[in-house]
């Protein structure tokens with residue numbers, strides 16, 4: 001069922017998004033035809049995940065061109081609208097990358113932009129399959145235990161990409177090879193991409209999984225209940241530092257202490273040679289209410305404030321393997 005899941009798809013006139021804010025309760029789609037709607041969908045995580053944001057950014061240029069024709073925009077207005085899409089979320093390099101990838105095709109008209117955006121999607125889908133194979137090969141060559149118990153954080157599956165998934169693509173590949181025992185799924189507060197989205201994908205495929213509190217991850221690892229941790233990325237700096245969902249660096253530290261591999265899976269479109277180090281990565285700070293409320297109900301005292309970074313940075317020295325469609329590198333020297 002999730003094998004042909006498409007978080008982002010062009011309908012011919014609109015960008016059709018799976019509304020990830022209402023999963024797992026409902027599978028609903030949102031058709032976006034204007035820039036305001038796309039920016040809102042990105043900032044509310046209706047569409048989310050670095051590669052899926054890359055696709056949304058690429059198609060977002062087409063949306064801006066079509067809206068500009070409908071509304072008689074001049075070039076400056078269209079340029080400003082495209083910039084709003086590009087800057088809707090700062091950390092995942094793929095969003096800006098998707099916009100920048102198709103901009104050179106604007107002179108060819110909206111059909112040329114759409115054709116390039118389609119290539120962005122096709123390339124990401126192929127990349128995810130390659131990541132799954134390379135990642136599974138690397139893990140199976142280094143972790144003896146069978147079947148494997150994998151820990152993952154946030155959602156890196158078909159919902160976060162053009163399909164199949166990055167870290168969850170490796171999980172799918174291990175499952176397909178018959179060597180996966182279970183997956184420990186960090187719920188990933190505050191927006192619960194793990195318990196809502198990763199669990200939904202795994203449940204649909206009958207992959208045994210256990211949702212856990214983010215705070216349980218270190219104990220699960222240090223108690224020897226997991227053999228490997230596999231996570232995604234939103235931006236990989238030139239020195240190998242990895243920006244990913246908040247909580248990732250804690251998983252990496254526990255893996256280092258426990259001596260199990262910490263594997264990062266990402267397409268090369270998430271590598272950012274223009275950013276030297278992790279400290280240079282803009283970490284998105286989100287609304288305090290996401291922390292201070294649960295299901296819309298305030299849980300903290302009225303006087304309390306919240307600190308809500310959406311990402312953290314794992315230093316390269318803690319990354320056992322970085323798996324892309326080009327192969328595997330071992331920043332930590334494993």
Ligand SMILES: CSC[C@H]1O[C@H](OP(=O)(O)O)[C@H](O)[C@@H]1O
Nearest residue numbers: 048049050154156160232244245
């Ligand atoms: C396959 S990239 C997924 C990556 O994106 C997520 O962030 P968000 O849900 O805020 O878009 C998270 O960092 C995942 O690892």
